[in-house]
Amino acid sequence: MSNPAGVEVTGPMRERFDEVLTPEALSFLAELHRTFDARRRELLDRRAARQAELAAGGTLDFLEETKNVREGDWRVADPAPGLEDRRVEITGPTDAKMTINALNSGAKVWLADHEDANTPLWENVIQGQLNLRDAIDRTLSFTSPEGKSYTLNEGELATIVVRPRGWHLTEKHILVDGERMSGSLVDFGLYFFHCAKRQLERGSGPYFYLPKMESHLEARLWNDVFVLAQDRLGVPRGTIRATVLVETYPAAFEMEEILYELREHSAGLNAGRWDYIFSAIKKFRTRGKDFLLPDRNSVTMTAPFMRAYTELLVRTCHKRGAHAIGGMAAFIPSRRDAEVNAAALEKVRADKTREAGDGFDGSWVAHPDLVPVCREVFDGVLGDRPNQRDKTRDEVSVTAAQLLDVKDTPGEMTEVGLRNAVSVGIQYLAAWLRGSGAVAIFNMMEDAATAEISRSQVWQWLHNDVTLADSGEKVTRELVDRIADEEIAKLGGDPAAYAEARSLFMEVAVADDFAEFLTLPAYERMP
Template sequence: MHDRIRITATAQGQDRVLTEHALEFLLQLHDAFECTRQQLLQERRTRRAAFADGDSPRFLASTARIRDDASWRVAPPAPGLEDRRVEITGPIERKMTINALNSGAKVWLADCEDASSPLWRNVIASQVNLQDAIRGQIEFTSPAGKEYRVTATHTPTIVVRPRGWHLDEHRILVDGTPMSGSLVDFGLHVFHNAEELISRGTGPYFYLPKIENHREARLWNEVFVMAQQLLVLPQGTIRATVLIETITAAFEMEEILFELREHSAGLNAGRWDYLFSIIKAFRLRGEAFVLPDRSQLTMTAPFMRAYTEQLVRACHRRGAHAIGGMAAFVPSASDPEATERALAAVASDKSREAGDGFDGSWVAHPGLVSTCREAFDAVLGERPNQLDRSREDVPVDGAALIDLSTTRGEITDAGLRSNIEIGIRYLEAWLRGHGAVAIHSLMEDAATAEISRSQVWQWIYAESTTEDGRTITRARCEDIVEELARSVECPEGNRFREAIALFREIALEETYPAFLTLAGTERYLAEGVERTSTGSIAVQSAPSAPNAQPHASDEEREAA
């Protein structure tokens, strides 16, 4: 073991993953890129402070030459990524890995990020399961004795989503400093599996989350170049699809493609995190930027249409895939009528995406694969994609991306209660190690929980009213929290007590944390803090005044 590295936790399979050579590889990446990562994170804080003071994102004058130059293109699709009409997403749990490989999707997004709780055992198990899945060695037997095996003749191309740049891996310390969670997830996968993937006809492919600008994409490109040099892989072997899920990235889509060109596999419309980003960026702007109930925020809202259509235009202009957003519905055999209605809505959503020019789209459940595939089959036919379909008819319109004034809908008491319930229930499952959770027939992950808690925070700050004329205050939200606490069942091993405390911190307190995953990891999942609580829920209001109004965080007010 390298004397500069200290591992502060243990988990089954760790020796297989954290080998001496793998750790040396991670250390080389850390030494080369940690300083730049920290600089970029400081720039994020500066940008958030500017938004808090009234600034707005815009197209960059400094990169106009990139947007204006019509000659450049990204690399052609890599092996296994030519046809992406259906992509299934999910955590890299052993059973869910097998289900994804058997799903019939073209691509499996193996998720180390929003659909995965970063417990140490999950970080290690994800890498173990990836190794086994890639080598055709993965099996699973449930506690009830049910056996799961890969039976599909053709399995999806595997694309791994590492954690975002903002997340540390605090259980791997270098000279006492945590490694980047991004580099740990990326580095372990590419180190252990790149050659095996290439030998099987694909390659090491990634989805890059939470990118805020082209300089963050440039850092990833530099990581790819160095990793390929260290592992003696041809440049361009690694490919990455960037999730456009922040409002600032939406203004730099072509620049992001440019930075990654030989490593680019396209862009994805990360709809849920994108909504979260908009709420976060403009949460201090008052009623003009307050959105209605989460359930009413569909992709037909004008600002969301502008975002998705401009994404397709940017991608196809540069020869890159445009991948649509998540269908989060979970089919239920116990409610066939509701399932039928939901499948019809999914079919309509996917048909709209295919008609708009997207080359594929996401689903969260195997039961949605055929619905998505049929929608894209109807448009694509035998073609693998529609890269040849230009969307030059779409205007490049920055104002449309941030014009929320035409969004229709209302804030309801039911919507407020739903946000609070989903936020707390998701956090409770997340603290127990589950990053993707079915709640009321929808697959919730960190992104959807971020929307829920951020809307509650913004509605309190803006003194918004529900459809019945009542103002949303902290006291009103506390009453709903207490009602939920009294009604929820508390099975052994629950973490509702901590989930409620965490929800108060991220949704009801004056200071707004940038990410629930940051707050939750630092408070509950750090070294020595991973634990299980039992017993009833103790509801105790936080000490601040019942109607205290939130404000911008300290980091948003300080000068860079």
């Protein structure tokens, strides 16, 4: 079996990989690359130019040139089959065990993650596609090393919504005309090519979560990808549905425009809270005290700038007939410490209660044990209704100044917080480099987004001469270096096991130049 002209697969061909990487599928990927990659690169250049403007003293605001969109009378498409009721959504990578557990969890939707909860190890990228196809065919099973068997339930399973990688990530194991492909187009293209018609035959459809976008122009690019893909495979336009994660600071100012660009393919917006906090730090990282955030664990959804963001998201979605989906509860339930577990579950319940009361149509959890809590809260508000899109929140009016009000976030910058950030960052990167993108650390499910907060906060505190409230020490490279050694020592075992992760963390947390995403240098260290 030979590859199409100009297409090279450099990753090893494991068992059954040829079922995914067929000549026809690779030809489809090549067309996507040749049609859209130049625009993708231009949009990434536009991101860099916008960042330079912010660093030079600029700000973010609602766009004057798209005022007609915000004032226009339009609505997105009605919900597609399987997406009417989204009161509980579970997230996780596409390994076989997680795929089965998520689909069986009782959640309405499973975010099948090829992005923040996954690492783009070649085996993960392609095996994940096989697992999704097998799950749709109901042939997927898994047996653990301990001999425990996992199979799919006979009854209703969660609706699959695939999250491809963001526009900034590439796939080094698939080259087209000598260039790396976009990771976004690889993940989208392989799933759509193999599974779109499978899903339609089962009364569902090809659904996606779109991450990390910074403008409506990036949403327009996705819409054009969808149109071409549907036309090539003979699928009716509008069959694809996409939920956009509003998880970058610039995107918060273009919510209506993003929905407008995707309107026949839109399934709503999600409050990607963890990446949003990271983006708030990243975009204004050099701007001093007005944009300094306290310890990560102190930044809650009731902070003024977070409250403005979520209120605007619900208002925007329901004004346009779209679903508004709440943020992820990252807590991992403990079956060993009942007291800790009870306190944490109460926080999760309070978080979901606030979201349901604000008008969200559903919310995310990271662990199957949290599905009943989230479902109970939303059941109490929704009852037999599939959603509350009719709750339009007409009273909400959010200004640019409110979205930018970071300085009024309660909390302090402490050594305890710094130590947590360093420890979490190093532990997460050690797991990421081994191929695990969703990692339980200190009873929290850490993914790339939460790790990004940790390392960017260290960078911001260091480069803005922060003095820690509890210890009185100034944050310096020497202090971060010492804390890294001390926190690794606390983990036990051989410190050498964390050497590469420590080196990478220091590179993205204290270097003069700020890496846009920690996954970029991390991916270059991965085979």
